[in-house]
Amino acid sequence: MRYAFRLAELLGHTPDRRKRPGTIKSIVEHTGLDRHQVASLLKNEAKYIPLDALSRICDYLIDHGYATADELPGSLFAVNAENFWELLARRGEIEIVLGVRESTEGGSPDNATVVASDAVLFGELLNGVSTLGGAAKHQGSADKDASEGEDLPSNGETLMPNKIQQTLVWSPGQVSIEDARERANEVMEGFVEATGDRGMVCIGSVKSNPVVELLFADVFGCTPFVTEDDVDDVSARSCPFFLRYRDSDPQPGGASAGVRLSKNEDAPEPGFYYEKDDGTWAYAGGKNKDTALVFYIFREALGRLDMVLSGFSGRATRLLAKTIAIRGEEFWPPVYEKDGVQLGAYLVQYEDNEHAPTRDDLMYNAGGAATIMPLSTEAIAKRMVRR
Known part of the structure; x- marks a missing residue:
């Protein structure tokens, strides 16, 4: 199976720079994660995700009302199609x-x-x-x-x-x-x-x-x-x-x-x-x-x-x-x-x-x-x- 990281989907984040509501800045300030790491996660480009970073992302989603504790971290991952x-x-x-x-x-x-x-x-x-x-x-x-x-x-x-x-x-x-x-x-x-x-x-x-x-x-x-x-x-x-x-x-x-x-x-x-x-x-x-x-x-x-x-x-x-x-x-x-x-x-x-x-x-x-x-x-x- 091939998985995708759907942080952008949960946040309603768009790649269009004209419509970005400061998502990256908000996550960085709340989690302390590196800006480039957050950008990579939003684009589903990260090769791996440290457990500590995943935990901080989950905290951010819960604290800002994007997901509940019992939904995470599962809702961050989705199975990609194979045909x-x-x-x-x-x-x-x-x-x-x-x-x-x-x-x-x-x-x-x-x-x-x-x-x-x-x-x-x-x-x-x-x-x-x-x-x-x-x-x-x-x-x-x-x-x-x-x-x-x-x-x-x-x-x-x-x-x-x-x-x-x-x-x-x-x-x-x-x-x-x-x-x-x-x-x-x-x-x-x-x-x-x-x-x-x-x-x-x-x-x-x-x-x-x-x-x-x-x-x-x-x-x-x-x-x-x-x-x-x-x-x-x-x-x-x-x-x-x-x-x-x-x-x-x-x-x-x-x-x-x-x-x-x-x-x-x-x-x-x-x-x-x-x-x-x-x-x-x-x-x-x-x-x-x-x-x-x-x-x-x-x-x-x-x-x-x-x-x-x-x-x-x-x-x-x-x-x-x-x-x-x-x-x-x-x-x-x-x-x-x-x-x-x-x-x-x-x-x-x-x-x-x-x-x-x-x-x-x-x-x-x-x-x-x-x-x-x-x-x-x-x-x-x-x-x-x-x-």
Whole structure:
């Protein structure tokens, strides 16, 4: 088992320097611990914790009302996930965010709709969280050997969030851009400012869910809703991947999407582009290809998970639902891990079809035939350092 030290979570401490309420100073003055040691504990970066330091931290938490004596030191420690579905299931609360579109009747949120492909992905997500991707039924089986039990919690416990909440935001083009962004900001700020072990899953791309742009901006330190199509060189892009709109798509401004890779480099085909280890960019599509993105970042010290599940097309979104159901284990381990941060980023490629939708599109399980491509650790790491 791998443990995380959740002092920051208990205190509601955020890594954002603009919002820190003097937490480190308060702990240092009360406990007499070294400032650097306290900072390391808050970031979950300490290699070891002396018993004396642990005792002083517990005293601080009790004296300031953050925990009771019978809760400590246990509540300071949490078990980290060992696979994709466990990462979700270990969260105390999960908020699933979907974009909605007005019907032709318009005039009221009551007439807004969620597209069918997003609803399919939403349903598979709920199923996966509640069953650990189908593995939960095996928990507690006495005849499981170690290799067969790798996808299960190592202590056999039953995992399930205490609360799963659905949240709706306006898709771009359905209301004014100001109203869409205001609602997206409201949702993102509410999630970031909350405390406790929590996760937010955004379903859809930036084309349909503006919270996706805010999430990427928060991770990679870029300005949300401001295009980077005009950067001098593609290496200056904030995100290590890029969604090129179709000409017919709504095209909200954003750092994670647009119509060009840079001022001097075109992105001729719609779909996802990504940076490779050598710094060059590649197109994830191609003839008769369709693509989806799986992205997540888990901040151990805060117990906070941010995730995006996004298909470029409705068909890719629907197939992604089948892929995470069948092959969720392949979105683990994270491609980047450092300083208590785990980040996974994967493009999923499907063979496209050119025929009109048929019954087979609803019944055939094509998700198992997908090609899952982890994105470059080097490309992600240099952007995390750049922050």
